[in-house]
Amino acid sequence: MASSSSSSLKYTLHQYGTDNDLQKVGVWDVDIANKNKYWIIYIHGGAWRDPRITLETFKPTIDQILLACSSSSSSSPCSSNSSIAAFASLDYRLSPHPSFPQDPAATPPARYRGARHPDHVDDARAALAFLQARYDSAANYVLVGHSAGGCIGLQMLAGLCSSSSSSSPSPPPSSAPFVFPRALVSFEGIYDFAGIAARLGPAYAEFLAGAFGEEQGWNGVAPLEYKGSYGERWREGGGGPLVLAWSPDDELVDEPEIDAMERRLRRDGVEGLVVLKDLRGNHDEIWESGKEVARLVEVALERLRGGGA
DSSP states (O other): OOOOOOSSSSEEEEEEOSSSSTEEEEEESSSSTTTEEEEEEOOSSSSSTTOOGGGGGGGHHHHHHHHHHHOSHHHHHHHHHEEEEEEEOOOOOOOOOOSSSTTTTSOOGOOOOOOOOTTTHHHHHHHHHHHHOGGGGGGGGEEEEEEEEHHHHHHHHOOOOOOHHHHHHHOOOOOOOOOOOOOEEEESSOOOOHHHHHHHHHHHHHHHHHHOOOOGGGTTTOOOGGGGHHHHHHHHHTOEEEEEOTTTSSSSSSSSHHHHHHHHHHHOTTEEEEEEEEOOOOOOOHHHOHHHHHHHHHHHHHHHTOOOO
């Protein structure tokens, strides 16, 4: 019988960068040596700044996937578990949060939350490159992102990062090139910075400015406004399933976000696009329970296995 919780798996915490304590990634071993199975790698949300939301927030999803397999005779959850080599979840440098202020003069640089784009994306890319260099099987992966994490996933796809910046982790060596995910899942994602700030008010403009600077620069880094072709980028990476998902109960990210991103991806001819707007739960309940995220992982894996449209 499969393990029924994340606590029963071998867990390793790695530091993938040296600039900040937040440059770390956790790995849960299921069948880590098997190159034919998939890693499920998670990027958490938190408006690019919330120190309370960490890599540990992926544990409920891991638990749901493992529990479903151990307690059900149906083929679907167990087929997912049998397809998984490992789970991983990463932290990244955060932007300042007014509710959790830090004194830059008194805070050690490694603990200071002062990130600004492209720091968040650079860190996520560095974490993936670290895993791919450390574990041969990690190049075969499904990337899952919630909210700001979903945005980061699409920014990486669009190449909106700059690993050569002085405050970023060093780029991976040429012997360990960055590999695109086999599938990408973004749920409750933020894609249209100017649009969501205009619709939902000053609080959104405030945290977006903290992460990306003044509004006049937002279109250059927002996934919706990417100047290239997502279709071309996705085909270069293998063209697997790309899943966008949203809950009607989400009180923080509205439906126009997913609708606009869907239109953009379809316009660019992205193959393998799946759009689901039937998630249950509010913005944080979805990852807190893990059930719906586990369902999205199953959707991606099922399509990778060739089942489903």
